[in-house]
Amino acid sequence: MSGPPVSLPAMTDLARPPELQLTFDELGTPLRAVTFVVVDLETTGGGRGDAITEIGAVKVRGGEVLGEFATLVNPGRGIPPMIMSLTGITDAMVTEAPRIDSVLPAFLEFAAGCVLVAHNAPFDVGFLRAAAERLDRPWPRPTVLCTVKLARRVLRRDEAPNVKLATLARLFGSPTTPSHRALTDARATVDVLHGLLERVGPVGVQSLEELLDYLPQVSTAQRRKRQLAADLPHAPGVYLFRGPREEVLYVGTAVDLRRRVRQYFTAGETRARVREMVALAERVDVVECAHSLEAEVRELRLLAAHRPRYNRRSTTPHRAWWIVLTEEPFPRLSVVRRPRDGAMGPFRTRRAAQDALETLHEGSSVRRCAERIPARDQRGRPCALAEIGRCAAPCAGRQSVEDYAPSVIEVADLFSGVRTAVLERLDGRLGELADQQRFEDAARHRDRLATLVRALDRGQRLAALAAVGELVAARPDGAGGWHLAVIRHGRLASAGTARRGVPPMPVVEMLRASAETVLPEPGPLRGATADEVIVIRRWLTTGGTRLVDSDVPWAEQTGGAGRWQRWAAKADAGRAGYAAAD
Incomplete structure (x- = not known):
């Protein structure tokens, strides 16, 4: 130079x-x-x-x-x-x-x-x-x-x-x-x-x-295993590496199955964990799919079914946590594994659900104690929270079932997206902390409120999709045809394609007739896993996907936590101003 x-x-x-x-x-x-x-x-x-x-x-x-x-x-x-x-x-x-x-x-x-x-x-x-x-x-x-x-x-x-x-x-x-x-x-x-x-x-x-495979850093044994991909199709789908005892070692998706699987036998694959998996693999099975949505959903289901040890992503999609109102005269909030209608969630960890529960307690009058209180003849002794005015002490007979009910309805309405009075109360508390110049407490309160808003909004949007009995959607395939999907209660029931020049509606009717029967289960997601509903919702809302038909309108609550997303975004950015968006 x-x-x-x-x-x-x-x-x-x-x-x-x-x-x-x-x-x-x-x-x-x-x-x-x-x-x-x-x-x-x-x-x-x-x-x-x-x-x-x-x-x-x-x-x-x-x-x-x-x-x-x-x-x-x-x-x-x-x-x-x-x-x-x-x-x-x-x-x-x-x-x-x-x-x-x-x-x-x-x-x-x-x-x-x-x-x-x-x-x-x-x-x-x-x-x-x-x-x-x-x-x-x-x-x-x-x-x-x-x-x-x-x-x-x-x-x-x-x-x-x-x-x-x-x-x-x-x-x-x-x-x-x-x-x-x-x-x-x-x-x-x-x-x-x-x-x-x-x-x-x-x-x-x-x-x-x-080129990377051509270099000598690929072992002879690794290069020899390329024959495992020799007969695979050039098609989208899911692949499963199987070990010497037919166990599933690894599951993945690909737009081109043969090309993707071949890459595992080249020097381009540098992950030690995956190289170890390839050394054990004796066969590669594939499931051809109509399009990327079907491949993603099948991957999630196969991960849950086989729980392969070389996959890092979640292999336990049903292990979620929920917040529910207990069924008793004086309901309280509880973290559970099995959801029922009206539950809030899902949360991936118990800690996340417990943090959300604590934030809800700060914004509502629902009791915090865990004891079961009968509708009448309460003989309990007021706790410390009652002494400082944080609880109306139904355990001591100071509050009737009728007087307690509005607090429960307020939380239930928050979970369903009907009202956000609890969020507004929490927002008011945030303003009080700021006025008192307790800025560190205000920052912690703001972050917890923002986390609660995101959890509520995500759950309400997923529940809205899972509530639809049947929804048919079509996405352009980029070559003049359509990728088609039949979705029932948040689960992919059928998938197919209508290539360029093929009338799509007859294909849609065939897919509907052959689609999986989905019986809804209790809970906001009707038995579907959160991961599957998330994948389906993303596919429906991106890539120019169009709704072909729906047995009931797919609608999300206008009065739910979604109204607070702008507020949460500001909180994430650390900006001043704590008022909720109009």
């Missing part, structure tokens, strides 16, 4: 590419569509205590240079004379240069979402990762490609006696001569990368996954 040192990272985006919609998990990535960031570093040496003195990087895609990044870095220590002689970088040159704590974030932003390439990648990437650890920054774990390793895999010894950057740059006719300066060497590495990619094309390496 020539010219004076820069005081801030010099980034020139020659062309800003549009964001790609392809994902490794679903569609694979053709090499021509991969954005590479080729990086080179200069350092004070190669030891653990050494530091970076220069970073140079070139962003390329499809053979086109998209941008460059170059900066000197103040290492915070002297540069050894031998290194100064090798690189030409002196102490005087880096004195005014930025330190790594300001350079590294800029570089990570420049390289975000790209495949990182370096000549002898363990050296360069190791320095970058170590710098991130020292700065307590999360390392983004990008896909890394080493041109040294690729050259050893591709080139014969008679072509290149060694894999030094200067040797390979001459071999591939690079117009840039490596000079131990970061940007110059990065530019030369770009030419080496392109030359190596031209060599692997004729042997069938056309995608990033195939």
